[in-house]
Amino acid sequence: MAKIVLNVALSALKYEAMYAGLAKNLVANSLDGRKVQLPLSAFQRFVTHQGIHGFFEVEFDDSNKLISVTKIR
Template identity: 55%
Template sequence: MATVTVDISLPAYKYKEMYQGSVKYLVAKSRDGRMIQLPLSIFQRFVTHKGVYGAFQIEFDDNKKLVNIDKLF
């Protein structure tokens, strides 16, 4: 399995606009320089009144299907 770490800084108003609109994916640059496209919905459990902020470790299976996402502290 592969893992990537991404740093996300998404204010609440922007997340809300994206979530309510037609945007389904968030494009982020991983710490190792790769651009990855992630479903916006995977961040839903991490949304606070300020938005989505932090470092996230994302795990994929061999078919590049999302397996798990964890917030790093």
């Protein structure tokens, strides 16, 4: 299983626009420089009034299928 760490900073307005159907995925760079595309729904439980902010550990299986997203700080 592979793990990456992302630093996500997505304002509430931008999240709202994405959630309204303008986008279904979050594209971000991992701390080690890899660009990843993840379903926005994987971050839904981390949404606050300020949007989505923080460091997240993302775990994938051997087929690169998303297993989990965990906020680490």
